[in-house]
Amino acid sequence: QTEIHWWHAMTGANNDIINRLSEEFNASQKDYKVIPTYKGTYADNMNAGIAAFRAGNAPHILQVFEVGTATMMAARGAIKPVHEMMKEAGEKFDPQAYLPTITGYYSTAKGEMLSFPFNSSSMVMWVNRDELKKAGVNGIPKTWPEVFDAAKKLKAAGHETCGFSSAWITWAMIEQFSAWHNVPMGTKANGLDGFDTELKFNSPLHVKHLQNLVDLQKDKTFDYSGRDSRSEGRFTSGECAIFLNSSGFYGNVRANAKFDYTSAPMPYYPDVPGAPQNSIIGGASLWVMGGKKPEEYKGVAKFFAFLSDTDRQAKLHQESGYLPITKAAYEKTKASGFYEKNPIVQTPLLELTNKEPTENSRGLRFGNMVQLRDVWSEEIEAALAGQKSAKDALDAAVNRGNQMLRQFERTVSR
Numbered sequence: 085q086t087e088i089h090w091w092h093a094m095t096g097a098n099n100d101i102i103n104r105l106s107e108e109f110n111a112s113q114k115d116y117k118v119i120p121t122y123k124g125t126y127a128d129n130m131n132a133g134i135a136a137f138r139a140g141n142a143p144h145i146l147q148v149f150e151v152g153t154a155t156m157m158a159a160r161g162a163i164k165p166v167h168e169m170m171k172e173a174g175e176k177f178d179p180q181a182y183l184p185t186i187t188g189y190y191s192t193a194k195g196e197m198l199s200f201p202f203n204s205s206s207m208v209m210w211v212n213r214d215e216l217k218k219a220g221v222n223g224i225p226k227t228w229p230e231v232f233d234a235a236k237k238l239k240a241a242g243h244e245t246c247g248f249s250s251a252w253i254t255w256a257m258i259e260q261f262s263a264w265h266n267v268p269m270g271t272k273a274n275g276l277d278g279f280d281t282e283l284k285f286n287s288p289l290h291v292k293h294l295q296n297l298v299d300l301q302k303d304k305t306f307d308y309s310g311r312d313s314r315s316e317g318r319f320t321s322g323e324c325a326i327f328l329n330s331s332g333f334y335g336n337v338r339a340n341a342k343f344d345y346t347s348a349p350m351p352y353y354p355d356v357p358g359a360p361q362n363s364i365i366g367g368a369s370l371w372v373m374g375g376k377k378p379e380e381y382k383g384v385a386k387f388f389a390f391l392s393d394t395d396r397q398a399k400l401h402q403e404s405g406y407l408p409i410t411k412a413a414y415e416k417t418k419a420s421g422f423y424e425k426n427p428i429v430q431t432p433l434l435e436l437t438n439k440e441p442t443e444n445s446r447g448l449r450f451g452n453m454v455q456l457r458d459v460w461s462e463e464i465e466a467a468l469a470g471q472k473s474a475k476d477a478l479d480a481a482v483n484r485g486n487q488m489l490r491q492f493e494r495t496v497s498r
C-alpha cells in the first residue's frame with residue numbers, strides 16, 4: 085500500500101470531516117492510504133510543509149490558506165501543478181467542472197489549475213439572535229453604523245467584554261472590506277495581474293473605518309480577537325453576539341452554540357457609492373508537493389477525483405459552510421431546496437455573486453502575504469492600543485508592505 089500524507093490545519097468539526105474523508109477513501113480502495121495530520125494553524129502548517137520540503141520529507145498534500153497562494157506559485161520545484169499531475173496519472177479531470185470564481189484563484193493566467201480547491205469560504209457576519217433580541221436590537225444590522233449601534237445596545241445589556249468582534253482582523257477589515265466597498269487594496273487588480281503591485285489601503289475610507297474600531301475598542305464595544313480564528317469560541321460561548329468569521333465556521337457553530345444563530349452578509353458603509361460590491365474567497369486549497377514518485381502522484385490524483393464527486397462535494401458544502409467546489413454540487417444543493425431551509429449556507433454565495441466583480445473585487449494575490457498579514461496586524465494592533473493614529477498605522481502598514489512586495493519581486497525574478 086502506498087501512503088499519502090496530508091498535512092492540514094483543521095480543528096473541531098472541520099477536522100472530523102478531514103478524518104472521515106480519509107477513512108472513506110481508504111475503505112473505497114486497497115492501493116493507497118491517505119494519512120491526515122493536523123499541523124497547527126494555517127501559517128504553522130504552511131511553514132512546516134515548506135521546511136519539510138527543504139529537508140526532503142514533505143507530505144504529498146499540503147493544505148495552504150488562500151494568502152499563501154503567491155508564495156506557493158513562486159516555489160518552483162517545490163510543487164507539482166495539479167493539472168499536470170492529473171494528466172500524467174490519467175485521472176478523469178475536467179477543469180470546467182469547478183466554479184471559476186474559486187479556480188481562478190488557484191490557476192495561472194492560462195487557466196492551468198496549480199492547486200486543488202478544497203475548502204473555499206467567504207467571510208460572513210455571525211449573529212446571536214437571542215442576545216440581539218434581549219438587547220432590544222430589531223432585525224439584523226446591515227451597515228457598519230447599524231452594527232456599532234447594535235454593539236452599544238449589546239454592551240449595555242450585559243455584553244461588557246464584547247459588543248462585536250471579528251476573527252482574522254486583516255481579512256475582515258482590510259481584504260474583504262476593500263472588495264466589499266469596491267476600493268483597491270493594491271494596484272494591478274490587487275496583485276492578480278502581476279507581482280509588481282503597490283498597496284493602497286490607506287485611503288480615507290480605510291482610515292475612517294479603522295478609526296471607528298479604535299474608538300469603539302476603548303470601552304470594548306468592539307473588542308479585538310486576534311490575527312486568525314483561534315478566538316472564534318467567543319461567538320459560540322455567547323460572549324460576542326456579533327462576530328465576523330469564515331462561512332466555514334458553520335460546523336463548529338452548529339456543534340457548540342446553544343442559542344438561535346444565523347449568518348448575514350458583512351456590513352458596509354451606506355455612503356460609499358455601489359457598496360456592497362462582492363466579497364472574495366478565503367479558506368484553503370490543496371497543494372501537491374514536488375519530488376514524489378509517480379505511483380504516489382497516482383494515489384493523490386485518485387484522491388482528488390474522489391473529493392470531486394458531486395454527492396461528496398454537496399455534503400461537504402452543506403455540512404461545513406465551505407463553498408461547493410464543483411458546479412454540479414452547487415446545482416444539486418440548489419435544486420434540492422437546501423438553501424431555503426438553510427440560508428446560513430447560502431450567505432457566502434450571495435456575497436460572492438452580489439455584483440459582477442471589478443478590478444477591486446476579483447480577489448488578491450500578494451507575494452509574502454503571510455508575512456504581510458502579520459505586519460498589517462501589528463500596525464492595526466498599535467492603533468487599537470492607542471499607540472498610533474489610524475492614519476499612521478495604515479500608512480505604515482502600506483509602506484512596510486510595499487517594501488516586502490519589492491523583496492518578493494526580487495526573489496521571484498532571480
Ligand SMILES: O=P(O)(O)OC[C@H](O)CO
Nearest residue numbers: 149150205330332366367
Ligand atoms: O477560516 P477559513 O478556512 O475560511 O479561512 C479564513 C481565511 O481565508 C484564511 O486566510
